[in-house]
Amino acid sequence: MDGRFKLDNQLCFRLYTASRLITQAYHPLLAQHGLTYPQYLVLMALWEKDAQPVNDIAKRLMLETNTVTPLLKRMEAEGILTRIKGEKDARQMIVRLTRKGQGLQDKLLNVPEAVGRAVLCESVTPETVPGLFTMLDDIIRQLKGKQENA
Amino acid sequence: MDGRFKLDNQLCFRLYTASRLITQAYHPLLAQHGLTYPQYLVLMALWEKDAQPVNDIAKRLMLETNTVTPLLKRMEAEGILTRIKGEKDARQMIVRLTRKGQGLQDKLLNVPEAVGRAVLCESVTPETVPGLFTMLDDIIRQLKGKQENA
């Protein structure tokens, strides 16, 4: 009973909750266009660089391909992107945005700002966010490193 | 193309990734005892206060009852807890730890420390963690407040 199991002392519980709640804040904005948050992440990855193999997208989002493949298939079914076997390497599936997928960028222009505003508060401001980013990036790098050594 | 859609600028993507990776760090430690991370959260809630109705557990974890109910049923099937209809209010299901559920606390004593160590890095130290907690708590409070006004 030394408080080591208290929820209030847990970093992970905070990250888990904050992540869920922000995703919920995205929900109405994305659902309007038939998108989920992970699908929005895929779009951002492809807006940054179109025509990527599944593996590159998975690595960019730090997800496994067995998460990404079904995600991409659903988006393909929605006409947001295409999945075509690579010419150079027939094992790869090259993912490309359709016109619809490209067009979604304009329709979602207001989303980042809206969510950004929703999150701003006492201790989270344009001044403090960079520090928060540094800590989260460090945690991510740290844990990514550990699992590669495993 | 002003960078507003760049993954590298997204707070939510960082929280989402950090949360997933820490949960993955818990995985081997918990799976050893047949537990998942959300189940571990339920245990912590009940170790803090046993004999709670479903709703209180859900509120404590900031989850919906439709997430918690099946979770509790699985844990009941594992013999970790019991779900018994409330006497005072027959709508409530009172959740109580079994001896097995109580005993898990001793078996998991090393978990918080192990995960704590795994997360420590350059910018995340015993000195900086309180500040990180403040920011995450603020974000959570902020978003919780907004959804109540909706």
Place this chain on the structure above:
DNA sequence: TATATTTGTATCGCGAACGATATAAACAAA
């Protein structure tokens, strides 16, 4: 007391996450 509303929990369906496993293409070694 009868009726309406609220509250606590559960059910259903879908989309992630992810461990484990399978499969085919590419590549390396014998």
Place this chain on the structure above:
DNA sequence: TTTGTTTATATCGTTCGCGATACAAATATA
């Protein structure tokens, strides 16, 4: 060339997470 290994994706099964909905018990109102 044959065989073995690695690599890129996909399939399968289980557990969340959550919106929508259902239902019975409790409470409020008429």
